[in-house]
Amino acid sequence: MFSTPDPAWPVIVLAAILLADALASVRPPAFIRDCLTGVGFPLEWGWALVWIKLVATAGLLVGLWEPGVGAAATAGVIAYFLAAAAAHVRARFVGVTFWVNCLGMLAISIAVLVVSFVV
Template identity: 40%
Template sequence: MSALPDPVWPVLVLALIQVVDGILCLRPVAFIARCFEDVHFPRRYWWVMAPLKFAAAAGLIAGIWIPYLGVITCLALVLYFLLAISGHLRARDFGRNLFLNATGMLVICILTPLASFVW
């Protein structure tokens, strides 16, 4: 079994999601700004989110050729979304941001490296 992803498409889809999310976080669009506010994420740190998303996308793309980098990046994204979910729970934000966005992304990040075993 190879340490490189096969098939590659789940990694590319997750990387594309991260790029789009990074673009939306550059100057947070209304629904992202509202999400940050709902979980009481300090405004002075909002700028960090876009570079994190772009770094995740870069790690996923590079992981296509660098063994285990994609898996490590997926694990980092799993941790990120676990922290996001805990932030939503702590803020009692039980709406769309928790159940659709954060939990949905957690599932995608968990399934992406597992796709190599399924296909």
């Protein structure tokens, strides 16, 4: 089974990035609004994404002490960004925000899972 992360710092970095993303999404700047509208996500549902990111952040942090929780939270973050990538491709909204933000976060999340929980 998965234990606590080793090393823990990648999980902490991912949690910090997700927390910053959640806080930025409370009053989304233009690039986040453009991204949401570009994939057809209703702006009035943006609060749901904020909560998803906050719960993921909490799961990552709890997972520093509770075996399995961090791996599950990291897998959830990967699933979130896979869904975001699918939404981008489906909407044919594959500009810079897709490559940098969406796929960048997907790559970071996968790297955290591999480095902190698999290797």
